[in-house]
Amino acid sequence: MNKEQFYKKVEEKTNIVLSDIQKKQYEKYFELVVEWNQKINLTAITEEEEFYTKHFYDSISLSFYRDYSKVSNICDVGSGAGFPSIPLKILYPHLEVTIVDSLNKRIKFLNLLQEELGLTNCNFIHARAEEVGQDKNFRESFEIVTARAVARLNVLVELCLPLVKKGGYFLSLKAQKAEEETNEAINAIKLLGGKLEQDIEFDLEGEERHILEIRKTKETPNKYPRKAGLPNKKPLL
Numbered sequence: 370m371n372k373e374q375f376y377k378k379v380e381e382k383t384n385i386v387l388s389d390i391q392k393k394q395y396e397k398y399f400e401l402v403v404e405w406n407q408k409i410n411l412t413a414i415t416e417e418e419e420f421y422t423k424h425f426y427d428s429i430s431l432s433f434y435r436d437y438s439k440v441s442n443i444c445d446v447g448s449g450a451g452f453p454s455i456p457l458k459i460l461y462p463h464l465e466v467t468i469v470d471s472l473n474k475r476i477k478f479l480n481l482l483q484e485e486l487g488l489t490n491c492n493f494i495h496a497r498a499e500e501v502g503q504d505k506n507f508r509e510s511f512e513i514v515t516a517r518a519v520a521r522l523n524v525l526v527e528l529c530l531p532l533v534k535k536g537g538y539f540l541s542l543k544a545q546k547a548e549e550e551t552n553e554a555i556n557a558i559k560l561l562g563g564k565l566e567q568d569i570e571f572d573l574e575g576e577e578r579h580i581l582e583i584r585k586t587k588e589t590p591n592k593y594p595r596k597a598g599l600p601n602k603k604p605l606l
């Protein structure tokens with residue numbers, strides 16, 4: 370979809386009338402990713418319409434199923450060039466956004482992006498989610514934790530659920546095979562204090578998408594997340 374179609378669809382779906390400032394922020398965001406992508410690898414998608422669909426609209430789809438005007442803080446694990454949390458932050462400027470990414474050049478890009486777009490209340494952390502999940506300043510402190518295209522669900526839940534406050538949600542954005550990943554992760558979700566509440570399936574211009582909503586019902590046992598690399602090497606069964 371082109372940018373005008375994107376603005377129209379977002380306004381229809383969320384009832385938020387985008388200001389000129391917000392529209393300029395999306396436009397500048399796209400330009401900066403394309404410019405910086407020549408120096409550091411940020412994304413394979415640089416064609417404008419595809420970018421608006423697969424990065425902006427896909428990220429914003431989270432807000433079609435939950436009212437973020439009532440959410441105060443979110444954490445985005447493995448956000449890369451800022452997806453899905455920065456498009457959401459533009460739509461909901463009050464949100465306090467924490468991003469955790471293990472690749473420092475992407476964190477540097479996010480700092481520049483924040484400055485260029487004039488975003489406030491953002492915290493970009495260069496670290497592995499396994500370390501941040503064991504840090505008492507961050508553990509069990511976010512209402513919402515998101516992740517897109519970071520790892521399989523049974524790995525992701527160990528990285529993300531420890532960061533979620535009791536009563537909050539881990540929202541995992543997935544493409545096809547979400548059901549297979551869900552089945553594989555069902556024990557890990559329980560072990561980490563979560564409960565899969567919903568698998569929201571939708572169509573993104575002909576492509577299958579899912580938002581898996583995992584609610585944190587109990588505290589995560591202290592030993593999780595295990596040390597860096599282990600969730601990937603030996604996913605919880």
Ligand SMILES: C[S@@+](CC[C@H](N)C(=O)[O-])C[C@H]1O[C@@H](n2cnc3c(N)ncnc32)[C@H](O)[C@@H]1O
Binds near residue numbers: 447516
């Ligand atoms: C394929 S990119 C996806 C970026 C973005 N979420 C998106 O959907 O476009 C995966 C990102 O996750 C980060 N990552 C992978 N494992 C991580 C971990 N254990 N802790 C923090 N970041 C991690 C990588 O550095 C990379 O930036």
